[in-house]
Amino acid sequence: xSSAWAIERLDAALVRIWRYRWLSITVAWLVxxxxxxxxxxxxxxxxxxxxxxxxxxxxxxVASLRDRLVGDQPITQLRNSLVDEAIxxxxxxxxxxxPDAPAAVAAQLSVRAATPPIFVVAYDDERPEVATRVxxxxxxxxxxxxxxxxxxxAALDQQIKGEQQALSGASTRLDQFKQxxxxxxxGAADLLKNLQAARVExxxxxxxxxxxxxxxxTLQEQLAKTPVSILxxxxxxxxxxxxxxxxxxxxxxxxxxxxxxxxxxxxxxYVVDVQSQIAQLSETVAAAPKPAPVxxxxxxDYAKNQEQxxxxxxxxxxxxxxxSDQExxxxxxExxxxxxxxxxxxxxxxxxxxxxxxxSLEQLRQQREQQIERQQAELSQTPFRVIDPASQPVQPTGPxxxxxLAIVLLLGGLIGSAAxxxxxxxxxxxxxxxELRRRLNVAVAGSLSDITPLAERRHRRLAxxxxxxxxxxLLGLCSSLMVAQWRDLxxxxxxxxxxxxxx
Numbered sequence: 001x002s003s004a005w006a007i008e009r010l011d012a013a014l015v016r017i018w019r020y021r022w023l024s025i026t027v028a029w030l031v032x033x034x035x036x037x038x039x040x041x042x043x044x045x046x047x048x049x050x051x052x053x054x055x056x057x058x059x060x061x062v063a064s065l066r067d068r069l070v071g072d073q074p075i076t077q078l079r080n081s082l083v084d085e086a087i088x089x090x091x092x093x094x095x096x097x098x099p100d101a102p103a104a105v106a107a108q109l110s111v112r113a114a115t116p117p118i119f120v121v122a123y124d125d126e127r128p129e130v131a132t133r134v135x136x137x138x139x140x141x142x143x144x145x146x147x148x149x150x151x152x153x154a155a156l157d158q159q160i161k162g163e164q165q166a167l168s169g170a171s172t173r174l175d176q177f178k179q180x181x182x183x184x185x186x187g188a189a190d191l192l193k194n195l196q197a198a199r200v201e202x203x204x205x206x207x208x209x210x211x212x213x214x215x216x217x218t219l220q221e222q223l224a225k226t227p228v229s230i231l232x233x234x235x236x237x238x239x240x241x242x243x244x245x246x247x248x249x250x251x252x253x254x255x256x257x258x259x260x261x262x263x264x265x266x267x268x269x270y271v272v273d274v275q276s277q278i279a280q281l282s283e284t285v286a287a288a289p290k291p292a293p294v295x296x297x298x299x300x301d302y303a304k305n306q307e308q309x310x311x312x313x314x315x316x317x318x319x320x321x322x323x324s325d326q327e328x329x330x331x332x333x334e335x336x337x338x339x340x341x342x343x344x345x346x347x348x349x350x351x352x353x354x355x356x357x358x359x360s361l362e363q364l365r366q367q368r369e370q371q372i373e374r375q376q377a378e379l380s381q382t383p384f385r386v387i388d389p390a391s392q393p394v395q396p397t398g399p400x401x402x403x404x405l406a407i408v409l410l411l412g413g414l415i416g417s418a419a420x421x422x423x424x425x426x427x428x429x430x431x432x433x434x435e436l437r438r439r440l441n442v443a444v445a446g447s448l449s450d451i452t453p454l455a456e457r458r459h460r461r462l463a464x465x466x467x468x469x470x471x472x473x474l475l476g477l478c479s480s481l482m483v484a485q486w487r488d489l490x491x492x493x494x495x496x497x498x499x500x501x502x503x
């Protein structure tokens with residue numbers, strides 16, 4: 001009877017949910033989207049942890065916390081001792097301020113037992129570096145407050161830092177001095193050898209320069225004797241020599257005519273005869289063939305000599321530059337030869353200074369190691385000491401977004417179903433004949449089936465397809481968010497949402 005009643009109630013509930021399925025899926029979408037946004041904006045927590053040895057029985061409880069101790073639980077006693085007001089104030093002094101209120105800092109601290117008296121002290125925060133710094137400062141403040149050590153390495157650390165800076169400065173000065181006086185540091189014997197070689201090389205260069213100057217003068221003389229241009233061979237062979245006799249004879253006749261004209265009249269037979277000879281001779285000279293014009297060509301020997309002269313001038317310039325550089329180098333070597341004793345003395349001084357700082361640094365380090373050994377021996381006698389200090393966490397410890405995404409999906413489905421059932425109750429409609437019989441306690445003669453037209457049946461099928469796509473879309477969105485969280489792609493979205501909400 002009870003199982004049949006339960007099945008009947010479940011069937012009626014499913015019918016109501018199906019009737020108001022669009023309300024159900026809409027509410028589920030709204031709930032899931034809002035929940036997933038809240039999950040994305042939920043700050044990621046990182047936990048820094050340290051392993052400590054704590055003999056709770058031998059530890060002195062803090063007076064201000066006696067009222068807060070719950071029984072004799074070691075974990076409670078240790079945690080209450082760590083979150084004392086004085087220790088929280090010391091943490092704020094060390095870090096320049098607490099990341100949160102003192103109560104929030106105390107709430108984010110947790111202690112769990114590993115294998116007593118070994119405990120794990122952990123601190124949670126949204127930023128991994130802050131969690132590590134707060135936990136380190138807390139443990140250091142607790143040790144300083146309750147377990148004063150007779151040895152302190154702070155003064156030695158300061159001396160070591162100063163000695164390291166002095167050693168670095170001495171090394172830098174020594175290196176710079178070696179680089180600036182590399183030639184002088186080669187030694188007196190090597191310096192003299194280099195000086196002699198430089199003098200020999202300078203003499204050779206000067207001899208090469210004199211030879212090059214002599215070759216240049218020879219080339220200049222050859223260039224002066226060489227014609228710039230020459231006639232072609234065929235034109236020189238065809239050119240006829242001038243007729244020097246006709247020209248001389250014509251000049252003599254003209255001179256004779258001038259003398260006769262002074263003595264005689266122009267009609268004198270002597271004058272007329274000479275004029276006739278001059279006219280005939282002028283016609284003969286004019287009728288003589290004239291040589292064709294000849295174009296001169298550049299002389300290849302002249303161009304060759306000119307090219308050799310240019311190369312010789314370049315060689316002379318190179319030799320003069322080398323001689324200048326060699327003279328400068330020779331001057332530097334001669335000056336260095338005079339300063340070798342001073343350079344060696346300065347080098348010895350700088351080397352001694354560096355060695356002194358190095359020895360002092362080694363001595364301070366040995367003293368620090370000895371103090372650390374004495375501190376460790378003293379700490380081994382204290383009821384509280386840090387075994388494994390905190391390291392910055394890499395992986396977040398919460399929240400578990402994959403689980404929360406699935407829970408929100410399930411919660412959205414439940415709330416959507418509840419909304420559909422509530423809507424059905426508010427409407428006051430009986431969904432089945434059995435529900436009508438049960439609620440009114442009357443006999444039901446029968447029920448009529450709904451005859452749906454073809455067009456409406458098509459419309460309902462399309463609505464069913466749309467409802468299925470809405471459900472699949474909700475599942476697909478949840479799956480996509482899970483994949484994004486698995487690939488650490490949901491954290492940037494959460495940062496953006498938090499910034500928008502805070503802003």
